[in-house]
Every structure is written in structure tokens, then in C-alpha cells.
Amino acid sequence: MASKTYSYLADVYNDMMRFIDYRTWAKYIIVLSRLTGNKNKSALEIAGGSGTLAKLLYNRFSFYVLSDLSSEMLANSSPVVKNKISCSFYNLPFKKKFNFVFSTFDSVNYILTKKNFVLMLEEVANILEDDGVFTFDVSLERxxxxxxxxxxxxxxxxxxxxxxxxxxxxxxxxxxxxxxxxxxxxxxxxxxxxxxVYLFNDYFQMIDKSDFYVYGCYKTFSFDDADESAERAQFILKKRKPNAHI
Ligand SMILES: C[S@@+](CC[C@H](N)C(=O)[O-])C[C@H]1O[C@@H](n2cnc3c(N)ncnc32)[C@H](O)[C@@H]1O
CATH class of the missing domain: 2.20.25 (N-terminal domain of TfIIb)
Structure with a gap:
């Protein structure tokens, strides 16, 4: 019988990812976080897994929380990352709002329905400051x-x-x-x-149903505009002003 995802896999995940250049990824995330205009403020990483990026990023913000659905993945993260919480991005248990929220490595592709995608966006909007930024990458068909x-x-x-x-x-x-x-x-x-693997345009439609708008959408690790032919796209979202639904 199949086990819960990222339970047993947690113990081999870092080995599977050993060729991934997380340092470059961390630098890119830092640049994106500065789009808040609020340098070094609070950050929440959702679906942060075994915390490889958290270890590189936690001291670049005044307050950093690493979260993931899998407690087994979090258990394998570095002890230098102090604030960790096991939770789903459909149910973020925070009273405090964050300036910057992010997710990496196509974690949001685990969302299998459009309805749940919008649910995740709403949940993030609730815990993001009005001038904050939410960014995530997606894997496309290519x-x-x-x-x-x-x-x-x-x-x-x-x-x-x-x-x-x-x-x-x-x-x-x-x-x-x-x-x-x-x-x-x-x-x-x-x-x-x-x-x-949603269509590129699906993301824009789902985001339109939320309190966010697309501030930028780039080919991942760049600032070149993405389109449906990209392998991965990096979405950068900001919150609409209240009553600004188009
Ligand atoms: C491909 S891994 C990426 C982990 C990490 N971001 C990285 O770059 O190495 C996907 C992660 O998404 C998490 N995940 C899947 N569904 C989730 C959900 N509903 N809420 C929070 N995390 C979730 C998994 O537990 C897993 O750690």
C-alpha cells in the first residue's frame, strides 16, 4: 500500500536533490523579496520541505518561518532554522502577517484542482501584509x-x-x-x-479569482517574461487594493 507522500521519501530527498543549485536559487529569492520595498522583513516559506533554502535564507530576514505539510521533511532541516511548523498551505495557522511569502520547486503543482489553487491563494493573502509579495514557481508541460x-x-x-x-x-x-x-x-x-501541470494561462485565470494580481511572471531564475513555452515560470503576486477586482 502507498504511504503518505514525503514520509519515507524525506530520508532520501536531500540525496535526490544533491545536484540542485540551491545557492543560486536563494540569491534569486532574495532579489524577489526586495520587491516588497521592505528589505529584511518577515518571511514565510510554504512547502519548504527539508529546509535547504531556509538554511541559506533564514538570517537574511528579521523573522523567518519554515513550513511544510510533512513533519518528516521538517525533521530533516537544519537546527539553525529555529521557527518551523508543519502545516498545509490550505490552512496557515498564523495570527501575524508576513511581508514576504514564497514557495519553491513546483510545490504548488501538488495542488490538483483549480478550486484548491484559489483556496491556497486566499489562505496566503490572509497572512500577507497589504504591500507584501507572494512568489512561487510552477512546472509547465515542457x-x-x-x-x-x-x-x-x-x-x-x-x-x-x-x-x-x-x-x-x-x-x-x-x-x-x-x-x-x-x-x-x-x-x-x-x-x-x-x-x-496546468496550462500557463490557467494560472492567470486562477489568480484573477483571488485577491492577488500578477506583478511579474518570469522564466525561473531570470527576469525575462515567461510564456507557455517556458519549462518553469516564476509568478510574483501582489495584493490588489480592496474592491479592485476587475
Ligand atoms: C518538491 S518538494 C519541494 C521542497 C522544497 N521547497 C525544495 O525546494 O526543496 C514539495 C514539497 O511540498 C510539500 N507539500 C505538498 N503539499 C503540501 C501542502 N498542501 N501544504 C504544504 N506543503 C505541501 C511537500 O511536503 C514537499 O516538502
Whole structure:
């Protein structure tokens, strides 16, 4: 039977991501955070996983909170990141508002329905200061098609073996990753991850239904405008003024 996502996978996640240039990613996030005009204020990272970026970013803000649905992922984050909370981005349990909220590595593609996407946006809008910025990256179809082969891989870390099988269905636009994991004691477990590859324009429609507007939408790691041919797009959202729904 399939286990909860990012439970067993948490112990091999950092190994799977070992070639990812999180330092460059952190620099990009810092530049985006300055769009608030409020340098070094409070930041909330949602779906922050095992906190690799949090470790690089927590001391660049006066207050930093790392959050993720998976307590197993958070448990593997660095102890230098003090404020961590396990919560869903559909239900953010904060009384305090933040100047900057962000999510990385196509975590929002885990949202499988448009209704839930708008729900996530509303939840973030509730805990973001009126002049704050919310930014997230999304994986587009070109990314799914181009990297499918590389996502069929296997590895081993600390006696745990993992095998990833990746399938993209262009009809349903669901990208499925199946992880078969053999734990150090020989037990076999499985996680099935489903992500939805929305059309580029879907994002604009969903954002239109929320209290946000698109301040910028770039090819990830750049400031060049993205379009539907991009592999990944970085959305930068700001809050509309009250009653400014178009
Ligand atoms: C691909 S990982 C990215 C982790 C991290 N941002 C990074 O760049 O390494 C996706 C993360 O999204 C989290 N996630 C999925 N659904 C979530 C939800 N509803 N609320 C909060 N986090 C969620 C998972 O637990 C996982 O840690």
C-alpha cells in the first residue's frame, strides 16, 4: 500500500536533490523579496520541505518561518532554522502577517484542482501584509516532457534504496512519480506523488479569482517574461487594493 507522500521519501530527498543549485536559487529569492520595498522583513516559506533554502535564507530576514505539510521533511532541516511548523498551505495557522511569502520547486503543482489553487491563494493573502509579495514557481508541460527520462532514476543513501518511475499523461496533464523505497531493514514501501501541470494561462485565470494580481511572471531564475513555452515560470503576486477586482 502507498504511504503518505514525503514520509519515507524525506530520508532520501536531500540525496535526490544533491545536484540542485540551491545557492543560486536563494540569491534569486532574495532579489524577489526586495520587491516588497521592505528589505529584511518577515518571511514565510510554504512547502519548504527539508529546509535547504531556509538554511541559506533564514538570517537574511528579521523573522523567518519554515513550513511544510510533512513533519518528516521538517525533521530533516537544519537546527539553525529555529521557527518551523508543519502545516498545509490550505490552512496557515498564523495570527501575524508576513511581508514576504514564497514557495519553491513546483510545490504548488501538488495542488490538483483549480478550486484548491484559489483556496491556497486566499489562505496566503490572509497572512500577507497589504504591500507584501507572494512568489512561487510552477512546472509547465515542457518541463514534464523534457525531463521525464532523467526522473526515472535510482539511488542509495544511508542504507536506504530508492527507485523513481515518472509518468506524464498529456491528456489529464497529471505527472505521476512513483517511489519504491527499500528501507535499511529491508522493508519495502511506496509513495505515489501526483502533480498537475496546468496550462500557463490557467494560472492567470486562477489568480484573477483571488485577491492577488500578477506583478511579474518570469522564466525561473531570470527576469525575462515567461510564456507557455517556458519549462518553469516564476509568478510574483501582489495584493490588489480592496474592491479592485476587475
Ligand atoms: C518538491 S518538494 C519541494 C521542497 C522544497 N521547497 C525544495 O525546494 O526543496 C514539495 C514539497 O511540498 C510539500 N507539500 C505538498 N503539499 C503540501 C501542502 N498542501 N501544504 C504544504 N506543503 C505541501 C511537500 O511536503 C514537499 O516538502
Amino acid at each position: 518541463n514534464s516532457l523534457k525531463h521525464l527520462k532523467n526522473l526515472n532514476r535510482q539511488g542509495e543513501v544511508n542504507g536506504i534504496k530508492y527507485f523513481q518511475k515518472s509518468i506524464y499523461n498529456p491528456k489529464t496533464r497529471i505527472h505521476t512519480n512513483r517511489f519504491d523505497i527499500i528501507l535499511a531493514d529491508g522493508e519495502k514501501v511506496q509513495e505515489i506523488h501526483k502533480q498537475r
